[in-house]
Amino acid sequence: MANKHSDYIEESTYLEKTYDCVDKETDYIKKEVDILEEKFFQIRKASGGGYSNDYELTQHFWKINAKKLNELKAAKIKPYFGRIDFKRLGDDETQTYYIGKTSVVEKENDKRLVIDWRAPIASLYYSGELGEAMYTAPEGLIMGDLTAKRQYEIENRKLINIFDKGLTPMDEFLQKALWQKKDNRLKDIVTTIQSEQNDIIRADRKNTVIVQGAAGSGKTTIVLHRIAYLMYTYKNILKPENILIIVPNNLFLNYIRDVLPGLGVDEIKQSTFEDLALKLLEKDYSLTNAEDKLINLLDLQSLSNEEKSKIRFTSTFKGSYLFKEIIDKFLEDVINNIVPKTDFEINDYTIYTYRDVWKMYHEDYSYLPVVPRIERIKKHFKETLEKRINEVKDEIHEKYDKLADKIKGKNSDDEKIRENLIKLYNERDESFDSIDKKSLSSLENYFKTWTKINIEELYKDLITNDSLLNRYSSGKIHRVNIAFITKYSKQIFKNKYLEREDLSPLIYIKNKLKGSDSLGKKFSHIVVDEAQDLSPMQMLILKEISSNNSFTIVGDLSQGIHSYRGINDWNEIIEDIFQNRKTQYLTIKKCYRSTREIMNFANGVIKSLNRKNLPLAQPVLRSGDKPFVINKNRIEDIIKDIKEKIETFRKKEYKSIAIICKTSKECDEVYKKLKNHKCKDIQLITGKDIDYNGGVVIIPSYLAKGLEFDIVMIYDCSKENYIKDELHIKLLYVAITRALHQLYIYCKNNPSELIDEVNDNLYIKL
Numbered sequence: 118m119a120n121k122h123s124d125y126i127e128e129s130t131y132l133e134k135t136y137d138c139v140d141k142e143t144d145y146i147k148k149e150v151d152i153l154e155e156k157f158f159q160i161r162k163a164s165g166g167g168y169s170n171d172y173e174l175t176q177h178f179w180k181i182n183a184k185k186l187n188e189l190k191a192a193k194i195k196p197y198f199g200r201i202d203f204k205r206l207g208d209d210e211t212q213t214y215y216i217g218k219t220s221v222v223e224k225e226n227d228k229r230l231v232i233d234w235r236a237p238i239a240s241l242y243y244s245g246e247l248g249e250a251m252y253t254a255p256e257g258l259i260m261g262d263l264t265a266k267r268q269y270e271i272e273n274r275k276l277i278n279i280f281d282k283g284l285t286p287m288d289e290f291l292q293k294a295l296w297q298k299k300d301n302r303l304k305d306i307v308t309t310i311q312s313e314q315n316d317i318i319r320a321d322r323k324n325t326v327i328v329q330g331a332a333g334s335g336k337t338t339i340v341l342h343r344i345a346y347l348m349y350t351y352k353n354i355l356k357p358e359n360i361l362i363i364v365p366n367n368l369f370l371n372y373i374r375d376v377l378p379g380l381g382v383d384e385i386k387q388s389t390f391e392d393l394a395l396k397l398l399e400k401d402y403s404l405t406n407a408e409d410k411l412i413n414l415l416d417l418q419s420l421s422n423e424e425k426s427k428i429r430f431t432s433t434f435k436g437s438y439l440f441k442e443i444i445d446k447f448l449e450d451v452i453n454n455i456v457p458k459t460d461f462e463i464n465d466y467t468i469y470t471y472r473d474v475w476k477m478y479h480e481d482y483s484y485l486p487v488v489p490r491i492e493r494i495k496k497h498f499k500e501t502l503e504k505r506i507n508e509v510k511d512e513i514h515e516k517y518d519k520l521a522d523k524i525k526g527k528n529s530d531d532e533k534i535r536e537n538l539i540k541l542y543n544e545r546d547e548s549f550d551s552i553d554k555k556s557l558s559s560l561e562n563y564f565k566t567w568t569k570i571n572i573e574e575l576y577k578d579l580i581t582n583d584s585l586l587n588r589y590s591s592g593k594i595h596r597v598n599i600a601f602i603t604k605y606s607k608q609i610f611k612n613k614y615l616e617r618e619d620l621s622p623l624i625y626i627k628n629k630l631k632g633s634d635s636l637g638k639k640f641s642h643i644v645v646d647e648a649q650d651l652s653p654m655q656m657l658i659l660k661e662i663s664s665n666n667s668f669t670i671v672g673d674l675s676q677g678i679h680s681y682r683g684i685n686d687w688n689e690i691i692e693d694i695f696q697n698r699k700t701q702y703l704t705i706k707k708c709y710r711s712t713r714e715i716m717n718f719a720n721g722v723i724k725s726l727n728r729k730n731l732p733l734a735q736p737v738l739r740s741g742d743k744p745f746v747i748n749k750n751r752i753e754d755i756i757k758d759i760k761e762k763i764e765t766f767r768k769k770e771y772k773s774i775a776i777i778c779k780t781s782k783e784c785d786e787v788y789k790k791l792k793n794h795k796c797k798d799i800q801l802i803t804g805k806d807i808d809y810n811g812g813v814v815i816i817p818s819y820l821a822k823g824l825e826f827d828i829v830m831i832y833d834c835s836k837e838n839y840i841k842d843e844l845h846i847k848l849l850y851v852a853i854t855r856a857l858h859q860l861y862i863y864c865k866n867n868p869s870e871l872i873d874e875v876n877d878n879l880y881i882k883l
C-alpha cells in the first residue's frame with residue numbers, strides 16, 4: 118500500500134498542494150466565466166443582437182476559459198497519474214515532472230505542478246527506460262538520465278498506491294485498466310499508453326503514417342490520442358476544422374464520440390467516406406445499400422461461386438489503381454477531342470484559327486484543368502473579341518479599299534463610279550454591322566461545338582461500354598470480366614442508383630477535369646480508421662483533399678471483411694498512392710482488449726487464411742476462461758442457453774453483452790426468438806445511424822467491427838453457416854475479437870470447419 122512507501126508523506130503533501138492549486142484555479146476561472154457571461158449579456162443588449170467585434174472577442178475568451186474549466190474538472194478527480202525524474206545532460210540537478218491529463222500551474226509563482234501528457238518530455242514516461250534516455254523537443258533531441266518513473270493510484274483525493282518502475286511491476290496499473298467492465302463508449306488511455314503506441318501518437322506530423330495493428334491493439338484509441346497530441350503540439354498551425362477523421366459507419370462514430378472531448382479536443386470533422394464523397398460530388402445520389410453486397414456474398418444459397426467471384430472482381434476493379442490508370446487514358450482522349458477542328462468564324466471571316474485555339478488549349482492554358490481551362494479560353498475570347506474584330510475589320514477595310522481602287526480605275530462615267538462606290542461601301546458597312554451584331558451569338562455557337570463535359574455521363578459511358586474498357590485496359594482485364602462489369606453497372610444505373618464503389622471514380626474524374634479546388638478546402642491532417650476497408654481509389658481521393666499528405670492510416674488486414682473492395686496489402690497504398698514519399702509503416706501486434714485465451718483462439722481461426730505476411734496478434738497480460746464452444750441439436754436450445762447466460766451476466770453486472778450473428782436477417786430471427794422467451798431489454802442493431810445504448814445487443818458482425826463487449830456470444834457457428842472461405846474466416850475473427858472477458862460460440866449440430874481446425878486445447882467443448 119502507498120502509506121508503506123518511503124516517499125508517502127512527501128507524495129501526499131504534493132498531492133494536497135496540487136489539489137489546492139486546482140481548486141483555486143477552478144474558482145478563479147469560474148469567476149472569469151461569470152464575468153464574461155455577464156459581458157455577453159450586456160453586449161447583446163447594447164447591440165440588439167447584431168454583430169460586434171467585442172462580442173466575438175468575448176466569445177473567444179469565454180471558449181478558452183470554458184475549455185480550461187472542463188480540463189480542471191478532470192484534474193479535480195485525478196490531477197496526475199505519473200511522475201518522472203530526469204537529469205538533463207550538462208545539468209547539475211535532477212528535475213521532477215508530474216504528468217496529468219492537463220497542466221496545472223501555480224499562479225503566484227508560475228510554477229508548473231503538473232505537465233500535460235502531451236508535453237515533449239512526457240514521452241519519457243511512456244517510452245523511456247530507466248538510465249540513459251532521450252526525447253525530442255522543439256529545440257531538438259534532449260539527452261539525459263531518467264532516474265525514476267512512478268505511477269499513482271488516486272481515489273477521492275487520496276493517494277492509494279505508488280508503483281515504482283524497477284521495484285513494482287508497472288503492468289499492474291495496465292492490468293487494472295484492462296480488467297474493467299466496458300460500457301457503450303470507448304475511453305481514453307492517457308494513464309497507460311504503451312511505448313509502441315506512444316511512438317505512433319507522437320510520430321512526425323509531416324509523414325504519412327500507416328499502421329497495421331492487430332485486433333484490439335488500440336488503433337482507434339491511438340489515432341484519437343494522436344489527434345489530441347497534434348492539436349496540442351501544433352496548436353498554432355492546426356485548426357480543428359482542418360482535421361478529418363474517416364470512420365466506417367455512424368454507429369462507430371457514436372461509439373468513439375466521448376474520447377476527443379475527454380482529451381480536450383472539440384469540433385473535429387468526422388465522417389464516413391460515403392458522406393464525405395457525396396459532399397465532394399455536391400450531389401445527393403441514391404446509393405445501393407452498403408451491406409447488401411456483403412450479405413449476398415455471405416449467402417450460401419442464392420448466388421453461384423462464379424457469380425460471387427465476378428461481383429467481387431467488379432468491386433475490386435472499381436476501387437483499383439488499374440481503374441485509375443484506365444480513367445487517365447480515357448480522359449486524355451476526351452480532353453484531346455474537346456476542341457473542334459474548325460476555325461471560329463463570323464460571316465466566313467476567321468476570327469480565330471483552329472491553330473490559335475489549339476495553341477491556347479494545348480499550350481498557353483494547358484496548366485489549368487480542362488473545365489477552368491475552357492472557361493479561361495472563353496474569357497480570353499470575350500476580352501479580345503472586340504480587338505480581334507477590329508483587326509478583321511481593318512483587313513476588310515483593306516479589301517474594300519482595294520476594290521474601291523479598282524472601281525475608281527475603271528473607265529466609267531463619274532456617276533456610275535459614285536454609284537458603285539456607294540454600293541461597295543454600303544456592303545462593307547453592312548458586313549461590319551453584321552459582324553458586330555453576330556459577334557456574341559457566334560461565339561456562343563462556336564463553343565457549343567466543343568464537346569460537352571458531364572462528369573456523371575463520362576463515367577457512366579466508360580463503365581458501361583465494353584469497347585472503351587477493352588481499349589483503355591490494354592488487355593489487362595479479361596473480356597468476360599469486362600462484359601460482367603458493364604452489365605452489372607448498367608443494371609444499377611437503370612434503377613437510378615449508384616453503388617458506393619462508383620463514388621471515388623466519379624470524384625477522381627471531377628478532380629481531373631475541374632481541378633482539386635472543385636473539391637473544396639484541403640485538410641491539414643486526415644485520420645483513417647478501419648482503413649483496410651477503403652480501396653486504393655478512395656485513398657487517392659483522400660490524398661487529393663489533403664494539403665500536405667499528413668495522414669494517420671490504421672487498419673487490420675485480418676479484419677478486412679470488405680477486402681473485395683478494400684486493401685489487401687498496405688504496399689498498394691504505400692507504393693501506388695503515396696509513391697513511397699515520406700511514408701512510415703508501423704505494426705502493432707499486442708492485443709489489449711481480449712484475454713490471452715480469447716486471442717489464442719482467434720489466432721487459431723485466422724491461421725486458416727494462410728497468409729504469411731499477416732502478423733498474428735500477441736495476447737498480453739490478462740488471463741481468463743477459455744472460449745466455450747457449445748453444441749446443441751436444436752436452435753430452441755441455443756436460444757434458451759443464451760437467455761440463461763444473459764440473466765447470469767446481468768446479475769454479475771457486466772455492462773456490455775453482444776450476441777453476434779452473421780447477417781442482419783439472422784439478428785432479426787434471434788431477436789424474435791429471445792422476445793418469445795420473454796427476454797427483455799435487448800437492443801437490436803441491424804441498420805445504420807444507430808447508437809448502441811449499452812447492455813445486451815444483437816448485432817451482425819460487420820456492424821460490430823470496431824466495437825467491443827464484455828461478453829460475446831456468437832450465434833450459430835455451425836458447419837453449414839460458416840464455411841472455409843476468406844470472408845467467413847475474417848467475419849468469424851472479427852466477431853471473436855470483439856470479446857473482452859468471455860466468449861461463447863454456439864453451433865447447431867456440428868461446429869464449423871473453422872472451429873474444428875483450431876487446436877482443441879484452446880477452447881472448452883460443451
Ligand SMILES: Nc1ncnc2c1ncn2[C@@H]1O[C@H](COP(=O)(O)OP(=O)(O)OP(=O)(O)O)[C@@H](O)[C@H]1O
Binds near residue numbers: 305311336825
Ligand atoms: N495502452 C492501453 N491501456 C489501456 N487500455 C488499452 C490500451 N490500449 C488499448 N486499450 C484498450 O483496448 C481496447 C481496444 O482498443 P481499440 O478499440 O482502440 O483497438 P483497435 O485496434 O482499434 O481494435 P479493432 O481493430 O479490433 O477494432 C479498448 O478497450 C482500449 O481502451
